[in-house]
Amino acid sequence: MNQSSFVSLLTDFGTKDYFVGAMKGALLSVNPQVQIIDITHEIPPHDIYAGAFQLLAAYRSFPAKTVHVAVVDPGVGSTRRPVLVASRDYFFVGPDNGLFSYVCEREEQVRVFHLTNEKYFRSTVSATFHGRDLFAPVAGAVSSGVAPEELGPEITDYIRLEPLAVRAVGAGQLEAAVIHVDRFGNCITSITRDDLTVEMLAKGARLVIRGREITSFRKFFAEDGTGASELFAVWGSAGFLEIAAFKASAARLLGIERGEPVLIISE
Amino acid sequence: MNQSSFVSLLTDFGTKDYFVGAMKGALLSVNPQVQIIDITHEIPPHDIYAGAFQLLAAYRSFPAKTVHVAVVDPGVGSTRRPVLVASRDYFFVGPDNGLFSYVCEREEQVRVFHLTNEKYFRSTVSATFHGRDLFAPVAGAVSSGVAPEELGPEITDYIRLEPLAVRAVGAGQLEAAVIHVDRFGNCITSITRDDLTVEMLAKGARLVIRGREITSFRKFFAEDGTGASELFAVWGSAGFLEIAAFKASAARLLGIERGEPVLIISE
């Protein structure tokens, strides 16, 4: 048995409707012992990339064996498959549309199962609300210790998003992108410590975004915080380089949104 | 004894103030064993109809004996009565202003009690925050197994909203209304499968809303999803017919809000 005490939820359902409450009720109807924790329900509607990033940033903070349920699901009711991802340390339940790509790249011993065993679904499954009728009950079952093999056949052709990565675009130039803008206006880029090393920084590597050069690299937001509108880079809590401004929105100062290209110039 | 493990909350308190946290603290002070689940706190301020609909859409997803606390309460402090609704399967706690109308229509063995026994209230009850001072402590008591009869006298003259229903407006014409617009812009109507039957659909029944004819009936959102802006109807997860558009807001496309009339034309 492989029981879990915790189920996390990440959706694009928002919080003004009954959707999240109904999912939780359905989950507790199957496993009344589990504790449910919200990651966020404010993923922009149908934005699989945003969901995949937020899940990536949050999931490792949870206790081992947590069941992470993620539902950003524009294809609900169609032929897109419902899946369970089981890794060495965690479970993930949701639609097979790339939502779990980023975590699959990082987890070990990943196995993916197509959820076909209707015994673990709600007695009647609506065509529009699999969060309540399929994913929540299955998460209840998984957290109760039901084995993945019991839920459906293993598959290997699950959907993968293009990996978060930088690419060479010229001599000494790498192109990355802003992959998320957070509440504070910090711009999280796809750059990791492997892409922009201590050695590169020592030799004067710099960033260019929307025509602006970023040459200030800080340890934390408030360091040397004299000019509020000065842009700087800082290693963020999700493991990526962020472009920030002290007590101000870097996104607004730059006039940018997610997807904006960022150049690393290291020659 | 009739203990409950779960209490759900539905309010118009929003989430930017301390209101919901204070309610939960007050509830756990009475019954530390209970698990609290939010349905939503984003009911528009004082909008009893919206609260009644969201509660209707969510409550049956919860385990039996859940205590549903709903507070949309413009009359707080006045002579409006605080009530407990006890049905065969659930409990409901909140103000007597129609919030529980729609669930009362659907539940069996409904009994309503006027909450008068101050022993189960907070030691001092403010005139402006019965959520914290009256409804939360009473929900704590109910979930602990206190009998409804202990909380106050049974009443029968509780407030009822006009039922969600369609009405005949001409030969082969029924008038319904949009009763909710959800986060995705889907327009939930008051039309049920009893109002618009399989037979009527087979004979070519259609909808008219804001001068537009809806003749496309789908099983799920992504079905034949070629033209993103095409409007269609789909049976929604709350049991009502919804007017939707694939990956687009039907409400915005139609330029409508809750209350908009919808005609069923079946001749």
Place this chain on the structure above:
Amino acid sequence: MNQSSFVSLLTDFGTKDYFVGAMKGALLSVNPQVQIIDITHEIPPHDIYAGAFQLLAAYRSFPAKTVHVAVVDPGVGSTRRPVLVASRDYFFVGPDNGLFSYVCEREEQVRVFHLTNEKYFRSTVSATFHGRDLFAPVAGAVSSGVAPEELGPEITDYIRLEPLAVRAVGAGQLEAAVIHVDRFGNCITSITRDDLTVEMLAKGARLVIRGREITSFRKFFAEDGTGASELFAVWGSAGFLEIAAFKASAARLLGIERGEPVLIISE
């Protein structure tokens, strides 16, 4: 041992990012037994005064020994100290920047500890997310019964905000301020029942705000609620005098924001 069953959270993290979920995961990783309750995550970014007020308004509704974690932390990563405040009845964990000022004024047997024992932090502490890496694990430890003295040295020079108070500005005139505007547009002032007594009211004391006289004092919002736009004063649920309007936003009617001065005229 001094175990706690409950941890409350109050932050300026918002709910669209993974921040709150990650904090909860980190907390449950240390103490899987604890139940976590949100007060709010919608404190305006970096607004320590708003955080201090909301915490003040909520904390006493929780069971004794609750660990209140509050993170509004523009100085994260800098030399500002992380602290534990232990009073007779509650614990508070967060940055030493004044967030706990208002509760410290009201609690008994207040002792403040500088959190220096890294044994109770996450194994690697980021410079930008102490909510997840320091405050959540410490709250897990405190709720598990770890003694305050174990976490770091006691300090007495912790940061204090200017107290919420009225001040004399002329014969029979006191000046207060609007300290919060809530979701409904009610304007919470810094005036308590000690500042505006029953005797003063009996003698005709009145308020002046933005050039408008308020002479109507009500027991609850719906009292004599005939003219929706009429402004009145009412004792609010947080213990302060509020300026309100029935089913309308007093803040919008007055055109004011937090910080607006309010005069009590009692001669």
